[in-house]
Amino acid sequence: MQEQDLAPPVAQPTLSPEARRRQLKEKAIAALITAVAFTGIAALVLILVFVAKEALTLVTDATAREEASFSKMFLPQLVRKGKPLAYVWQPVSGVPKVSMIPLFVGTLKTTAVSMLVAVPLGIFAALFAAEFAPRRLREVLKPIIELLAGIPSVVLGFFALMVMASFLQEVFGFTSRLNAVVAGLGLALAIVPVIFTVTEDALTAVPRSYREASLALGATPWETAWKVVLPAAAPGILAACVLGFGRAIGETMIVLMASGNAAIVSPRLGDSVRSLSATIAAEMGEVVVGSPHYALLFFIGVELFLFTFVLNMLAGVWTKKVIQRLKGGAG
Amino acid sequence: MKKTLLSSFVAFGLAVLPLSAQAGTVTVKGSDTMVILAQRWAEAFMKKNPSMKIQVTGGGSGTGLAALQNGTTDIAMSSREIKEAEEEKLRARYNTPPTGVAVAKDGVTFYVNESNKVDALTVEQLKEIYLGDTASWKAVGGADAPIVLYSRENSSGTYVFVKDTVLGGDDFASAAQTLPGTAAVVNAVAKEKNGIGYGGAAYAKGIKELKVKKGAEAFAPSAENVKSGKYPLSRDLFFYLRNKPAGDVKAFIDFALSAEGQAIVTQVGYFPVK
Numbered sequence: 147m148q149e150q151d152l153a154p155p156v157a158q159p160t161l162s163p164e165a166r167r168r169q170l171k172e173k174a175i176a177a178l179i180t181a182v183a184f185t186g187i188a189a190l191v192l193i194l195v196f197v198a199k200e201a202l203t204l205v206t207d208a209t210a211r212e213e214a215s216f217s218k219m220f221l222p223q224l225v226r227k228g229k230p231l232a233y234v235w236q237p238v239s240g241v242p243k244v245s246m247i248p249l250f251v252g253t254l255k256t257t258a259v260s261m262l263v264a265v266p267l268g269i270f271a272a273l274f275a276a277e278f279a280p281r282r283l284r285e286v287l288k289p290i291i292e293l294l295a296g297i298p299s300v301v302l303g304f305f306a307l308m309v310m311a312s313f314l315q316e317v318f319g320f321t322s323r324l325n326a327v328v329a330g331l332g333l334a335l336a337i338v339p340v341i342f343t344v345t346e347d348a349l350t351a352v353p354r355s356y357r358e359a360s361l362a363l364g365a366t367p368w369e370t371a372w373k374v375v376l377p378a379a380a381p382g383i384l385a386a387c388v389l390g391f392g393r394a395i396g397e398t399m400i401v402l403m404a405s406g407n408a409a410i411v412s413p414r415l416g417d418s419v420r421s422l423s424a425t426i427a428a429e430m431g432e433v434v435v436g437s438p439h440y441a442l443l444f445f446i447g448v449e450l451f452l453f454t455f456v457l458n459m460l461a462g463v464w465t466k467k468v469i470q471r472l473k474g475g476a477g
Numbered sequence: 478m479k480k481t482l483l484s485s486f487v488a489f490g491l492a493v494l495p496l497s498a499q500a501g502t503v504t505v506k507g508s509d510t511m512v513i514l515a516q517r518w519a520e521a522f523m524k525k526n527p528s529m530k531i532q533v534t535g536g537g538s539g540t541g542l543a544a545l546q547n548g549t550t551d552i553a554m555s556s557r558e559i560k561e562a563e564e565e566k567l568r569a570r571y572n573t574p575p576t577g578v579a580v581a582k583d584g585v586t587f588y589v590n591e592s593n594k595v596d597a598l599t600v601e602q603l604k605e606i607y608l609g610d611t612a613s614w615k616a617v618g619g620a621d622a623p624i625v626l627y628s629r630e631n632s633s634g635t636y637v638f639v640k641d642t643v644l645g646g647d648d649f650a651s652a653a654q655t656l657p658g659t660a661a662v663v664n665a666v667a668k669e670k671n672g673i674g675y676g677g678a679a680y681a682k683g684i685k686e687l688k689v690k691k692g693a694e695a696f697a698p699s700a701e702n703v704k705s706g707k708y709p710l711s712r713d714l715f716f717y718l719r720n721k722p723a724g725d726v727k728a729f730i731d732f733a734l735s736a737e738g739q740a741i742v743t744q745v746g747y748f749p750v751k
Contacts, residue, residue: 225648226647226648232651234648234651235651236631236648236649236651237631238631238636238637239648240646243648248651307661308664311668312668321623321625321671322625322654322669323625323665323668323669323672324654324665402657403657403661406654406655406656407630407654407655407656408626408651408652408653408654408655409651410651410652417652418652418654420655428630428631428655428657429630429631
């Protein structure tokens with residue numbers, strides 16, 4: 147109270163009632179947006195907390211510690227008498243075998259195949275659409291590819307399962323019809339539109355002056371696109387790839403339908419694979435709630451969460467570096 | 478129209494009411510394998526006896542038998558025989574031995590591609606194939622080609638049945654590809670000429686149902702062989718009760734076992750017990 151008395155009255159700018167009202171409205175809107183943003187963050191954190199809490203049984207419960215210890219998850223185990231040690235995922239068994247390695251291998255294989263196909267395809271398609279396609283064609287091409295992004299993954303999975311699998315088996319002579327290549331190509335169908343859209347946006351956002359400068363210096367349109375526009379859009383393209391990778395690693399339906407779901411550790415892409423996400427989807431249905439197997443499925447969820455989180459972080463750091471370099475080059 | 482709406486409201490109200498144990502209501506709970514079958518029975522039965530209400534819910538055999546112990550269901554559906562511990566508990570709680578009635582049979586069938594030369598295998602051969610010890614069709618009298626294994630997800634009851642009866646509790650080879658649902662397995666075997674899979678009786682093009690050899694004779698998973706128990710990979714599907722069947726419960730079970738009820742069993746895809 148005293149302070150208020152002591153403080154000299156500050157000359158306030160006099161606001162008209164209308165301006166004051168507008169100021170209040172602005173503040174209210176800002177508060178609302180902040181609240182919505184934080185709700186989103188809070189929801190994410192709560193999801194992680196919930197998933198992690200269920201997975202925590204692996205540490206707190208004595209039977210779970212025995213049945214699904216970290217050494218059993220990540221080191222080779224004795225599977226059957228007279229057989230070499232191996233990584234086996236057989237959580238429903240007299241002696242549950244819970245090795246995560248085959249699931250990691252499976253996830254990496256399908257994701258690698260899909261990225262190898264989808265990244266060049268998506269980026270070149272975007273480069274074509276943004277730099278070379280006549281305006282008319284571009285106006286048709288873009289919405290069509292974006293529409294592809296809306297195809298439900300179960301439809302893509304069905305297509306991979308029924309059509310692509312037989313075709314690829316005839317072409318490559320795979321022993322198993324459903325394998326990492328089929329699943330990876332199915333996944334690629336799902337992520338090409340994602341990579342295309344974001345890359346295309348990044349390419350069109352490159353200032354026109356870059357292109358004009360390059361062309362004025364005598365570079366061909368191809369050189370301009372490849373050496374000027376593409377590098378300038380690098381951070382956006384990287385973001386597109388990370389988005390695609392995130393989708394590929396977490397995508398469930400296509401992998402569940404087209405990968406064969408056999409948990410095998412092998413270097414061959416023609417073998418069946420079982421991915422982390424498909425394992426959750428396939429086994430969550432009938433698992434006993436609170437059992438070690440149940441906790442394991444949640445632990446897989448945590449792993450998927452961490453993978454995408456770490457990847458996003460690394461990509462963020464790299465993007466920053468690229469932007470820095472671009473700025474330095476310009477200056 | 479109005480009347481059906483009203484009656485469906487009433488039916489809904491009755492279903493929602495807790496402890497709706499009024500006369501004329503029978504609750505059936507348990508095995509997911511049997512839910513569709515029991516629902517078909519309930520529909521047909523209620524059409525005949527409009528005053529009766531049969532409520533069918535799934536949840537798994539164990540859930541049904543637990544509900545029977547807690548007194549929250551009249552009939553427990555189970556795709557396996559009751560365990561001794563469960564029987565003990567029921568006896569201790571209700572002073573009467575529980576009754577089990579086999580209401581249908583289910584035969585697990587192994588399929589191969591139509592083009593496969595192999596027609597029949599012994600259970601022992603099936604075991605070696607699914608353990609991954611036999612890797613080529615040549616070893617069991619077929620072509621010189623690798624065997625491609627198809628299996629079900631480990632959440633499936635059929636998976637557990639095959640694991641217990643065929644593999645003797647051992648694990649499937651890790652190369653076995655697991656597919657969601659019998660239809661997916663049938664489709665995969667139809668398209669994979671070296672494939673083998675298993676599931677319920679399936680009527681599909683492109684696959685051949687393997688006979689199972691017992692000694693010198695081979696038995697097809699036909700209705701007769703499953704019914705008579707000659708086909709070795711069949712199991713009973715049960716209704717379990719706290720005591721002897723009586724009243725409404727008896728009427729429903731009698732209906733399930735009647736010619737009409739057993740015809741429904743065949744329609745749903747299982748085998749009759751009578």
